[in-house]
Amino acid sequence: MTVFPSATVLGYPRIGANRELKRALESFWSGRGGDPAETAERLRAARTERLRGLGLTEDSAVPEDFSYYDQVLDVVIATGALPSRFAAEREALARAQDPETEEALRAQFTVARGQGDRPALELTKWFDSNYHYLVPEIGPETEFEWLGSPRVAAARLGARPVVVGPVTFLALAKASEEAPEGYNPLDRLEDLLPVYARYLSELKEAGARWVQFDEPALVTDRHRTPQERSALLAALRTAYTALATPDAPHLAVALTYGHAFDAVDALAETGVQAVIIDAVRGAVPGARELERWSASLAGRTLGVGVVSGRNIWRADLDAALTVLRGIREGLGESVAVSVTTSTSLQHVPHDVERETQLDEELRSWLSFADQKVREVATLARGLAEGDEAIAAELEEARAAAASRRAHPGVEKSEVRRAVAGVTEAQRTRGDAAARHEAQGAALGLPVLPTTTIGSFPQTDEIRRARAAHRGGKIDDRAYEDAMKKEIAEVIRAQEEIGLDVLVHGEAERNDMVQYFAENFEGFATTVHGWVQSYGSRCTRPSILWGDVTRPEAITVEWSRYAQSLTTRPVKGMLTGPVTIMAWSFVREDIPWGEVADQLGLALRAEVGDLEAAGIGIIQVDEPAIRELLPLREEDREEYLEWSVGAFRLATAGAAEATSIHTHLCYSDFATIVDAIDRLDADVTSIEASRSKLKVLPAVAEHGFHRGLGPGVWDIHSARVPSTEEIVELLRVAVGALDPQQVWVNPDCGLKTRGWKETTATLRNLVEAARVVRGDLDN
Ligand code: GLN
Ligand code: ZN
Numbered sequence: 001m002t003v004f005p006s007a008t009v010l011g012y013p014r015i016g017a018n019r020e021l022k023r024a025l026e027s028f029w030s031g032r033g034g035d036p037a038e039t040a041e042r043l044r045a046a047r048t049e050r051l052r053g054l055g056l057t058e059d060s061a062v063p064e065d066f067s068y069y070d071q072v073l074d075v076v077i078a079t080g081a082l083p084s085r086f087a088a089e090r091e092a093l094a095r096a097q098d099p100e101t102e103e104a105l106r107a108q109f110t111v112a113r114g115q116g117d118r119p120a121l122e123l124t125k126w127f128d129s130n131y132h133y134l135v136p137e138i139g140p141e142t143e144f145e146w147l148g149s150p151r152v153a154a155a156r157l158g159a160r161p162v163v164v165g166p167v168t169f170l171a172l173a174k175a176s177e178e179a180p181e182g183y184n185p186l187d188r189l190e191d192l193l194p195v196y197a198r199y200l201s202e203l204k205e206a207g208a209r210w211v212q213f214d215e216p217a218l219v220t221d222r223h224r225t226p227q228e229r230s231a232l233l234a235a236l237r238t239a240y241t242a243l244a245t246p247d248a249p250h251l252a253v254a255l256t257y258g259h260a261f262d263a264v265d266a267l268a269e270t271g272v273q274a275v276i277i278d279a280v281r282g283a284v285p286g287a288r289e290l291e292r293w294s295a296s297l298a299g300r301t302l303g304v305g306v307v308s309g310r311n312i313w314r315a316d317l318d319a320a321l322t323v324l325r326g327i328r329e330g331l332g333e334s335v336a337v338s339v340t341t342s343t344s345l346q347h348v349p350h351d352v353e354r355e356t357q358l359d360e361e362l363r364s365w366l367s368f369a370d371q372k373v374r375e376v377a378t379l380a381r382g383l384a385e386g387d388e389a390i391a392a393e394l395e396e397a398r399a400a401a402a403s404r405r406a407h408p409g410v411e412k413s414e415v416r417r418a419v420a421g422v423t424e425a426q427r428t429r430g431d432a433a434a435r436h437e438a439q440g441a442a443l444g445l446p447v448l449p450t451t452t453i454g455s456f457p458q459t460d461e462i463r464r465a466r467a468a469h470r471g472g473k474i475d476d477r478a479y480e481d482a483m484k485k486e487i488a489e490v491i492r493a494q495e496e497i498g499l500d501v502l503v504h505g506e507a508e509r510n511d512m513v514q515y516f517a518e519n520f521e522g523f524a525t526t527v528h529g530w531v532q533s534y535g536s537r538c539t540r541p542s543i544l545w546g547d548v549t550r551p552e553a554i555t556v557e558w559s560r561y562a563q564s565l566t567t568r569p570v571k572g573m574l575t576g577p578v579t580i581m582a583w584s585f586v587r588e589d590i591p592w593g594e595v596a597d598q599l600g601l602a603l604r605a606e607v608g609d610l611e612a613a614g615i616g617i618i619q620v621d622e623p624a625i626r627e628l629l630p631l632r633e634e635d636r637e638e639y640l641e642w643s644v645g646a647f648r649l650a651t652a653g654a655a656e657a658t659s660i661h662t663h664l665c666y667s668d669f670a671t672i673v674d675a676i677d678r679l680d681a682d683v684t685s686i687e688a689s690r691s692k693l694k695v696l697p698a699v700a701e702h703g704f705h706r707g708l709g710p711g712v713w714d715i716h717s718a719r720v721p722s723t724e725e726i727v728e729l730l731r732v733a734v735g736a737l738d739p740q741q742v743w744v745n746p747d748c749g750l751k752t753r754g755w756k757e758t759t760a761t762l763r764n765l766v767e768a769a770r771v772v773r774g775d776l777d778n
Contacts, residue, residue, distance in 0.1 A: 003301070003336065004250070004252060004303065004336065005058040006339065007379070008060075008160070008340050009307075009369075009372065011063050011065040011341075011345055011346050012051065012373075013345060013369050013532065014065065014067050015530065016039075016046075017350040017354075020039055020043060021036075021043060022536040022537075024036045024038075024040075025109075025536040035102070043066060044066050045157070048158075054377065059209060060158070060159070060208075062157075064161045065344060065346075066150070066154065069108065069109065069112045069535050071162075071163075072135075072136060072164055073121070074149060076111065077099055077147060078147060078148065078163075079147070080093070080195070081144060084141060085118045085119075089107035090147075092106070093108070098148055099150055100150050120134070121135055121137065127216055128630065128631050129347050130533060130582070131533065138170065138173040139179035139185075140179060142176065144192050146195050146202075155207055156207055158207065159208075160208065160252075161208050161212070163211065164213070165253065166192050166193060166239045167186075167239050168216055171185075171232065186231070186235055189239060193239060196239075200248045210252055211248075212252045214256065215236065216258075217232070218263040219255055219260045219263075219282065219631065220258065229262075236266045236270075237270060240253065240267060244272045244273070246271075250273040250274070252303065253275055253276065254303070255275070255278065256305065256343040257278060257282075258278060258281055258282050264297075265292070268297050274301040274302070275297065276338075277302065277304060278305045278343065279342065280307075280308045280309075280342035281308075281342060282305075284323050289330075290330025291330065297335045298334040301335065301336040302337055302338070303338040304323070306379065307339075307341045307376050308341070308372075309343030309347055311588060312352070312585045314367040314400050315372070317379060317390070317394050317398075321379060324379065324383050325383065339380040340376060341376060345369040345372055345373075346532060348368050348369050348372070349368045350368055351370040352368040352370075354527070355527060355528065359524070362543075362545060364403065378390050409522065410547065412547040418601055419597045419598055427645055427649050428648070428652055429648075429654065429660075435657075435682060436682070439656070441657070442657040443569055445501070446500060448743070448773055449501055449743055450745070451500060451571065451744070452503055452750060452762070453663050453746060453748050453749045454503050454571070454619065455749035455750055456490045456493075458752075459755070461486075462507045466508070466510060487558065487561060487562050488565055491504070491562055492565075499568075499766060500568065500569075501570075502568050503571050504570060506749070514540070517580070518542075520549065521549045522545065522546035523544050523545070523584070524543045525540070525542045529543075541584050541585050543585045544584045544587055545587055548598040548602050550603075550606060553609045559610055560615070563615060569616050570617075571615075571619050572607075572618040573618075574603055574606060574607070575620070575621050576622040576625075576650060577643075577646040577647060577650055578596065578622055578647065581595060583624060593641075593642030597649055600650045601650075603620065603650035604649055604650050604652075611658055616659060618651075618660055619662065619663060620661070621662065621663045622662050623748075625647075625664060625672070625675065626664070626668075628643065629672070644679055648679065651680075660680075660682050661685065661707075663686075664684065664687070665686070665687040665748050673698065673702045673704055676704070677706070683706065683709060684706060685711065685745050686709070687711045687747040687748055689721075693712075693732045695710070696710060696732065696733060700736050700737055705738075709745040710729075710742075711745060712726045712729045712733075712765065713747060713765060715746050715747050716747075719757070720757050720760045720761045721761060721764060722764060726764055730768055734775070734776065746761070746765070
């Protein structure tokens with residue numbers, strides 16, 4: 001029997017320690033040359049060597065999950081499941097017979113990024129992570145066909161290919177345009193399986209002894225009713241009964257991002273040789289499960305994800321060993337236990353050792369991908385040979401934990417007292433109607449007021465000034481002058497365009513979260529800590545490690561300066577507590593609700609200072625509020641309680657006459673309209689233009705009476721929408737809502753746009769508002 005490695009990780013960052021893949025892709029796309037396949041080959045060889053060096057020495061212990069763009073797209077390509085608008089690309093892939101030729105890669109990137117009037121596959125968040133995958137489109141017309149995968153060639157290196165499993169692939173798919181109403185892509189499972197079987201035989205021929213199939217769809221409750229659940233489990237049984245045959249390589253099925261013990265039971269009925277569970281975000285199986293599995297999984301392996309693939313904290317090795325030993329005892333001799341990560345490590349940066357600028361003590365609390373690989377290897381050794389075999393590592397982990405507990409920044413009594421003392425009154429504003437009246441009188445805005453979401457184009461000049469300041473090449477004074485000059489230009493431009501509510505443009509911010517992380521205490525930022533967000537895009541999350549305080553006002557001087565230049569209202573601009581958390585690595589030693597309230601209090605002080613500086617409109621962005629929404633329905637109310645509570649704590653200190661705005665994007669607004677209502681903001685702007693404002697009827701039906709600014713300009717594209725187009729969208733808005741509620745704004749911030757299209761579009765937007773105001777007068 002081929003044993004599953006006793007230590008492995010479920011996946012590894014793919015972008016490269018120096019973002020080599022990003023560079024190669026972007027150069028290739030822009031026509032500056034370069035060969036992504038060559039970069040891929042180098043990255044694969046380097047990561048294999050690295051992972052072996054870090055302790056994954058057993059056969060098949062190194063995962064082969066490299067991807068040019070996205071792991072779900074990889075399956076779309078491998079199985080020929082391209083939507084009909086990409087028929088030419090499908091042909092090119094079939095012709096190439098090798099997905100890594102230049103022609104085939106071009107075809108793949110067209111599907112990923114779209115071309116002309118053929119939109120790309122939709123991007124959506126991968127479970128509750130910050131990674132975005134491409135959504136397959138499956139219909140009755142989809143013809144599955146084996147078109148090859150780079151993993152086949154890579155399997156020759158002796159690694160363990162990792163592939164999104166067939167059930168998850170179809171469960172994440174949406175119905176294609178051709179599909180009839182109510183079509184369920186999962187109905188195509190039987191047609192898809194032969195292509196997966198072919199995939200397996202290709203992998204086996206290339207030398208793969210183990211193949212890992214990821215089936216995280218099983219942990220969510222998107223198939224919620226008991227009938228849907230049993231259909232999903234039946235699909236799992238069907239799939240793996242068909243795929244796990246004596247001729248196939250050994251299969252390990254990973255149930256990550258949560259727990260799904262019923263799926264373990266279903267898999268036990270099939271021929272798969274290993275099942276992997278997430279014991280971090282998921283749950284640790286109890287005595288009942290273990291007893292059941294000791295029989296049902298006899299002769300096979302249970303992989304236990306005890307090292308988190310999602311956070312960057314050093315593992316508590318003692319606690320992990322206790323879990324592992326408990327499981328081993330419960331399972332008895334018959335089932336092998338393997339140590340692994342809770343998910344792929346694609347969500348964490350490569351190597352904390354490179355962050356030499358970090359305080360050494362803080363660094364000792366952290367563990368990035370490479371450190372996590374070592375932790376897994378250490379735990380496997382400890383499980384096999386006992387504590388003595390890993391005594392030094394245990395000691396080191398304990399010392400790091402003790403130093404963290406004792407660090408004065410981790411627990412600040414004044415912060416703890418303030419959070420404990422928060423009252424409901426601090427989260428509650430006055431009556432919304434009275435606020436509406438007071439704000440109307442204070443601001444004197446026309447109906448359909450026009451505004452933007454905050455940032456204006458970030459020119460090279462701005463970036464250069466910020467970099468020069470960071471590098472100490474220009475002093476504070478020169479930097480301030482450069483930013484003020486920019487603010488003055490942005491204000492002048494907005495006045496000239498004729499917008500009603502102005503912004504200062506956010507030139508001083510590199511990133512809407514990192515900017516606050518750098519100015520609050522309790523955060524650290526990294527230099528190399530990039531993680532893939534989607535395709536070639538990476539973000540560098542800040543690390544929220546301690547109690548949060550605001551040593552001094554952060555945004556007030558910029559806003560005050562902007563307001564001093566104009567008689568029109570300038571909106572203050574803050575990032576909300578939930579978004580700061582969603583886009584950072586957050587401490588896990590205290591409940592997130594408490595962290596959120598700490599941020600809420602720090603932001604509340606900033607809101608107060610902005611008001612005192614004469615700022616009458618303050619926008620607190622929460623684009624990520626949807627993103628942290630728990631995967632399981634049963635966990636949602638608790639989340640909304642603390643997230644909404646923290647936003648209200650940040651904003652409810654504002655006077656009645658101060659208008660609180662918020663902004664959301666990347667979310668299907670309709671599903672969270674309730675939550676938005678609970679935020680109690682006076683005005684909410686949302687991304688809506690691409691869907692032609694079709695969410696508005698649902699919003700109206702819900703009885704949402706607050707101000708709403710549905711985006712009327714898709715800022716992800718450089719196209720300038722005409723006045724007529726915008727008029728049309730605004731007419732939809734005033735038709736669906738009370739015109740007194742409607743604000744006029746782009747979908748999102750403008751920092752990635754150029755000045756040319758920005759000025760042109762905003763002029764059209766102002767003109768469109770004027771036209772529709774005219775309609776209303778008649
Ligand atoms: N105020 C931010 C900006 O304009 C909002 C960005 C966002 O929604 N993601 O850049
Ligand atoms: Zn946005």
